[in-house]
Amino acid sequence: MSQKMSRKLVSDLKLLTKSLSTHCTSIQQSRSASSLAFKNAYINGQWVTAEDGRTFPVRNPANGDLISEVPDMQAKETQTAVNHAADAFKRWKNYTAIERSILLKKWHDIMAKNQEDLAQILTAENGKPLAEARGEIGYGISFVEWFAEEGKRIYGDVIPSAFKSKRLLHLKQPVGVCGIITPWNFPNAMILRKVGAALAAGCTVVVKPAEDTPLSALATCYFAEQVGIPAGVLNVVTCSHQHASEVGRVLCQSPKVSKISFTGSTATGKVLMKQSIDTMKRVSMELGGNAAFIVFNSADVDAAVAGAVASKYRGTGQTCISANRILVQEEVYDEFCEKLAKVVSQFVVGDGQEDGTTQGPLINEKAVDKVDSHVKDAVAKGGKVLIGGERHVKGPTFYSPTVIRDITEDMLVCSEETFGPLAPVIKFKTEEEAVLLANSTRFGLAGYFYSQDIRQIWRVAEDLEVGMVGINEGVISSTSIAFGGIKESGLGREGSKYGIDEYLNIKYACFGGM
Structure with a gap:
């Protein structure tokens, strides 16, 4: 970036x-x-x-x-x-x-x-x-x-x-x-x-x-x-x-x-x-949701980073349509991880009533414990923390905004909704693999993907098993849209x-x- x-x-x-x-x-x-x-x-x-x-x-x-x-x-x-x-x-x-x-x-x-x-x-x-x-x-x-x-x-x-x-x-x-x-x-x-x-x-x-x-x-x-x-x-x-x-x-x-x-x-x-x-x-x-956020090789990486930030960290990650799994194609994987970590490193954590705060507390200590358990599980199974990865010094309800790369499917972050400021980044090779990963959950609320290939855009938009899709966009809520999901x-x-x-x-x- x-x-x-x-x-x-x-x-x-x-x-x-x-x-x-x-x-x-x-x-x-x-x-x-x-x-x-x-x-x-x-x-x-x-x-x-x-x-x-x-x-x-x-x-x-x-x-x-x-x-x-x-x-x-x-x-x-x-x-x-x-x-x-x-x-x-x-x-x-x-x-x-x-x-x-x-x-x-x-x-x-x-x-x-x-x-x-x-x-x-x-x-x-x-x-x-x-x-x-x-x-x-x-x-x-x-x-x-x-x-x-x-x-x-x-x-x-x-x-x-x-x-x-x-x-x-x-x-x-x-x-x-x-x-x-x-x-x-x-x-x-x-x-x-x-x-x-x-x-x-x-x-x-x-x-x-x-x-x-x-x-x-x-x-x-x-x-x-x-x-x-x-x-x-x-x-x-x-x-x-x-x-x-x-x-x-x-x-x-x-x-x-x-x-x-x-x-x-x-x-x-x-x-x-x-x-x-x-x-x-x-x-x-x-x-509940377990939204996948997919970045294809053809994507505008800077725009994808901005979209991931908007989707993942709004409400300190405590939204039902938050990007829970970030899937990035191998050719742009390293670039995306580096740029995402750089932006997240500049977040300001604090009381929501303090001027300049961009990330507030989680709702309670139990929520912090869940985020921390997901981070520790990912690290124990080979995930690499690029930024954050620990409780924040602000207090017991704060957790540092976190980015972890080298995520694998056996980690808790892939099967459970984190509901916190943790962005797990998964590498994939092909479109078919990405769609399969995105749909490999019993949830189907929202999904996101970034691509500049119009044929791919139509295919993926139709293939994702969700009620709402963000295409080259990380913020999809609006009064005029039909909000809701499928599956569980x-x-x-x-x-x-x-x-x-x-x-x-x-x-x-x-x-x-x-």
């Missing part, structure tokens, strides 16, 4: 973390932000505590500081939320699409005006750099605006009838109460991508946010309340890890809940699907014009005697 290109990449990474103002105060110092650090859950338009008064702490992963304590709810409170959502559905489904759209647009607008406060909260509880948090808030609220429009385009069909006496119609109607279970890595966007579609379709929701990051969810409720979204339409039940399974079980087993939408691990997704069988719920599952990476799609269909039933109506 040219010196100019290297400087530009580092400059771009630093620009990502610059504040929109000259100085960004911490959540403890920001009056408006701290006012959004709620201490109650939100059920039926009320800010409520757990029935037994129990709470659990929400801590900053960068330093362990206590941000807030929120209600540790259990099955009884969850069923109460479901009951209120079911009552609210009887009214909300009868709002016109335009009435719902107006409320959703107001919700979008007020969150847009308070984007900085929402970003401060997100960084405090999740750890990602403020610039990334701002980007997530913008991305998350864009789904509310998108589905406010899509809700007005829920079209049915008039079907040509074979009988003169009959008229045939397809109607689309909301499924009902939806249980929404979301992860900690995108605590704003994952909620709004689901809830925006559900509410626009006429459904009501009960949200169980991740125990590590409940404050972002509660903040969205605050703004929903401000713009007049009716009580019971949006409910958030908070709980600790200890009670997460029983809260999830209520959502899956209650006959009043018609759908479950979950983002998280494949193992948990399978449990939720099994629990939903008795009530035959509709389910949407956005589950899930069911259904979110975002795009297809996302609202996940919350609608098709009813056939036959008019006789015409």
Whole structure:
């Protein structure tokens, strides 16, 4: 990579973390932000505590500081939320699409005006750099605006009838109460991508946010309340890890809940699907990934390095579509490894609220342990560490951004999702070998490849067994695209014009005697 290109990449990474103002105060110092650090859950338009008064702490992963304590709810409170959502559905489904759209647009607008406060909260509880948090808030609220429009385009069909006496119609109607279970890595966007579609379709929701990051969810409720979204339409039940399974079980087993939408691990997704069988719920599952990032000999290597950095290290590697295995063809292998390590060596690790930080902490020490185990396994089996490869001095939740070459298929990094700042680079010889390696996993969420051979581009794009493909691009998420995977990476799609269909039933109506 040219010196100019290297400087530009580092400059771009630093620009990502610059504040929109000259100085960004911490959540403890920001009056408006701290006012959004709620201490109650939100059920039926009320800010409520757990029935037994129990709470659990929400801590900053960068330093362990206590941000807030929120209600540790259990099955009884969850069923109460479901009951209120079911009552609210009887009214909300009868709002016109335009009435719902107006409320959703107001919700979008007020969150847009308070984007900085929402970003401060997100960084405090999740750890990602403020610039990334701002980007997530913008991305998350864009789904509310998108589905406010899509809700007005829920079209049915008039079907040509074979009988003169009959008229045939397809109607689309909301499924009902939806249980929404979301992860900690995108605590704003994952909620709004689901809830925006559900509410626009006429459904009501009960949200169980991740125990590590409940404050972002509660903040969205605050703004929903401000713009007049009716009580019971949006409910958030908070709980600790200890009670997460029983809260999830209520959502899956209650006959009043018609759908479950979950983002998280494949193992948990399978449990939720099994629990939903008795009530035959509709389910949407956005589950684990093991994305391959392929660099062919014909690729622009500098562009491939930039794409790998964007894909691998966003969110400190804690994204479901992160490049988990980097496959590089032998002619450009050494060049790619050298250039990738050079860029990664210039990352700035630190608290996400510190100016200049490009890599924040992992969500907890358990996550660090997993990254470290993958590194040690790779080294023990012949992998060569080019940069990083150790816990970072910043603290117990930090790990040094790492690049390892000479990776082989028997290493854990090839079969398990690392979910951290580790880029394992594998050498391959032929296109067929690369595609075989990329597809040699039970997951199929996302894949990436770089090539300038148009025939190869078509072949590989069609042959990769994934739901989403980045071609000469490392950042593929957008409001307008259908997000989701195949195989054990899930069911259904979110975002795009297809996302609202996940919350609608098709009813056939036959008019006789015409």
